[in-house]
Every structure is written in structure tokens, then in C-alpha cells.
Amino acid sequence: MALHGLTLSGCDTASSDFASFTASFSPPTPAQAAQWAVDPYDPENERRGTILLANAPFGGTPAYTKMYRIYVEDNPNPLVRSAALEALGRHGEPEDAELVAKQLKDKSVQVRMAAAKALQRLHNPKVTAIMCSRLIDEGEDSGVRIELAVALGQYASDDVFQALAATLDARELGVNLAALDSLQLLTDQDFGIDRPLWLSWYRSTKSPFRQQQQYLYPTYQREKGFWDAIMFWQPLVFEKPGLPAGMEEPSGAAPKQPFGNIGDGKAPEAKGP
Numbered sequence: 001m002a003l004h005g006l007t008l009s010g011c012d013t014a015s016s017d018f019a020s021f022t023a024s025f026s027p028p029t030p031a032q033a034a035q036w037a038v039d040p041y042d043p044e045n046e047r048r049g050t051i052l053l054a055n056a057p058f059g060g061t062p063a064y065t066k067m068y069r070i071y072v073e074d075n076p077n078p079l080v081r082s083a084a085l086e087a088l089g090r091h092g093e094p095e096d097a098e099l100v101a102k103q104l105k106d107k108s109v110q111v112r113m114a115a116a117k118a119l120q121r122l123h124n125p126k127v128t129a130i131m132c133s134r135l136i137d138e139g140e141d142s143g144v145r146i147e148l149a150v151a152l153g154q155y156a157s158d159d160v161f162q163a164l165a166a167t168l169d170a171r172e173l174g175v176n177l178a179a180l181d182s183l184q185l186l187t188d189q190d191f192g193i194d195r196p197l198w199l200s201w202y203r204s205t206k207s208p209f210r211q212q213q214q215y216l217y218p219t220y221q222r223e224k225g226f227w228d229a230i231m232f233w234q235p236l237v238f239e240k241p242g243l244p245a246g247m248e249e250p251s252g253a254a255p256k257q258p259f260g261n262i263g264d265g266k267a268p269e270a271k272g273p
Contacts, residue, residue: 028052037067043077050080054087065091072099078108085111089118094246097124104134104148109141116147120154120217123247128155132163135179142172149175150218153182154247156209161186161202168195185213214249216241 028036033056036042037049050071053059068091071084085103088096100122103115112134119131134140135148149167152160164186167179176193183198184190188211191197202208219239243249 030056030058043080046071046075046077046080047083050083050087054083054090059087060091068092069096069099072103078106078111081106081108082110082114085114085118089114089121092118092122092245094122094124097122097127097246101127101130104130104144109144112141112144113147116144116151120147120151121244123154123244125155125157128152128157128160132159135163136166138170142170142175145170145172145175146178149178149182153185154215154244156186156212161208165195165198165202168193168198185215187211188213215244215247217244 033049033052035049036045037053039045039049050068053064054068058064065088068084068087071080072088075081075084081103085100088100092100097119100115100118103111106112106115116131116134119127131148131152135145135152137145145167149164152164161183164179164183168176168183170176170179180190180193187208189198189201191201219241
């Protein structure tokens with residue numbers, strides 16, 4: 001009987017320990033996330049709540065998208081503005097790209113980075129001028145310029161081509177390669193990071209964008225690790241690349257994720273004019 005009681009006690013303890021373990025990984029409830037997002041006294045709660053709402057299936061409801069816009073424009077905390085920009089990139093309309101693009105002049109590099117990434121998911125030709133001006137600005141953070149070069153891969157226009165070509169001469173290799181990847185998307189050509197060759201081909205071609213490839217905004221993926229296997233009750237699901245809001249699929253274009261030649265271990269295939 002004592003042994004039986006000890007066994008039951010051990011089972012209860014194990015169950016309690018497991019419950020405590022799983023509870024430590026349990027995400028906040030939607031109600032908790034919403035409360036955090038509108039907490040005027042704690043910017044960290046606002047940031048966490050906004051991120052949680054942005055990644056929730058219901059994060060694109062009109063009430064929340066209105067909140068994201070207000071935070072982007074008026075919130076004094078740059079971390080909250082960055083979170084709101086990420087949310088607006090996920091759930092905003094093409095018209096929101098103009099509000100997002102204004103943040104490319106923000107003093108905070110984190111805000112500018114979030115704006116550049118959000119513009120990868122929102123398609124609006126009205127914002128290409130400011131995007132190009134920030135891309136070719138050598139004083140801009142290289143990370144921001146990389147994200148802008150990726151975002152510009154969705155716009156088949158002369159000003160975008162010229163800005164991307166100019167960026168091939170940037171000092172940072174990451175910026176060069178991001179610009180190259182977008183040039184390849186727009187033209188289906190590959191002249192490496194040789195700016196004169198790109199410009200020579202462009203001047204001699206009547207329809208440089210006739211073979212434009214389908215742009216898909218990039219998403220983050222990684223190999224599954226130990227904790228992913230342990231947390232079997234919360235399967236790991238990665239977001240898939242997709243078309244930016246407001247962008248129509250080019251006829252006959254093959255889908256290709258931006259920055260496809262970076263980190264895949266394969267050299268780009270050279271193509272002639």
C-alpha cells in the first residue's frame with residue numbers, strides 16, 4: 001500500500017512538473033496580447049502585444065490594422081513603431097506603402113529596417129522614388145540598403161533599374177548581391193556585379209523587362225532543432241513566400257524568391273543578352 005501510494009505520488013509529481021514545463025512555453029492568450037498592445041504605460045507591452053497580434057490569424061482585422069497605422073505614425077517609441085511596421089507589412093493594403101515609405105527617413109535605423117522589410121510585402125509604384133533614393137545613399141545602413149534592394153525587385157521601371165545598377169558599386173558585398181538578385185528577377189539576365197555590362201545591355205535592349213520573373217517576398221526558414229522536437233504539441237510551421245499586397249502575377253513568369261542566390265551554395269548561371 002505504501003509503495004502504491006508512493007507510485008501515485010510520483011505520478012502526480014511528474015504530471016505537475018510536466019504541466020509546469022509546458023505552461024512555461026504556452027503563449028499568451030489573444031485577450032492578453034490585445035491588452036498588452038494597448039497598454040499606454042508600458043512600451044514593451046505595446047511592442048510584445050503588437051508582434052503577437054501581427055502573427056495571429058486574426059491580426060489583419062480592421063481594428064488592428066487601424067492600430068498599426070496609428071502606432072507607425074504617432075508612437076514615440078521606435079521599438080513599437082518597428083513592430084507596427086512589421087504588422088502593417090503583413091496585413092496592410094497597397095496604399096499603406098506610402099505611410100511605410102515615409103519611415104525610411106526615421107532617425108532610428110531599426111525603424112528604417114522594419115520599413116524596408118515591410119515594403120517587400122506591399123506593392124505600390126508611388127514609393128519607388130524614395131526607395132531608390134535611400135538605396136543609393138552611401139550613408140544609409142547597409143542592412144537597410146539590402147532590404148530595399150530586395151524590395152525593389154518587384155518594380156520593372158527605369159529608375160529602379162538605374163538605382164540597382166548603381167548599387168552594384170557599393171562597398172558592401174551584401175548590398176551588391178541583393179541588387180544583383182533583384183536585377184536578375186527583373187530581367188532574367190546575369191552579368192554579375194559588373195555595372196558597365198548591365199548598363200551596356202540595358203541601353204541596347206528595347207524591352208529589358210520582357211522576361212521579368214515573378215517576385216515573391218522573402219521569408220525566414222531554418223532547420224528544426226532539439227526544442228522543436230521536444231515541443232511536439234506546438235508544431236513548427238514556417239511562412240511561405242508570397243506575392244506582395246497589390247501586385248499582380250506577371251503573365252508567364254516563373255515564381256522565384258528574392259535573394260535566391262544567397263546562401264544556397266550555388267553559383268548563378270550566366271546568361272547572355
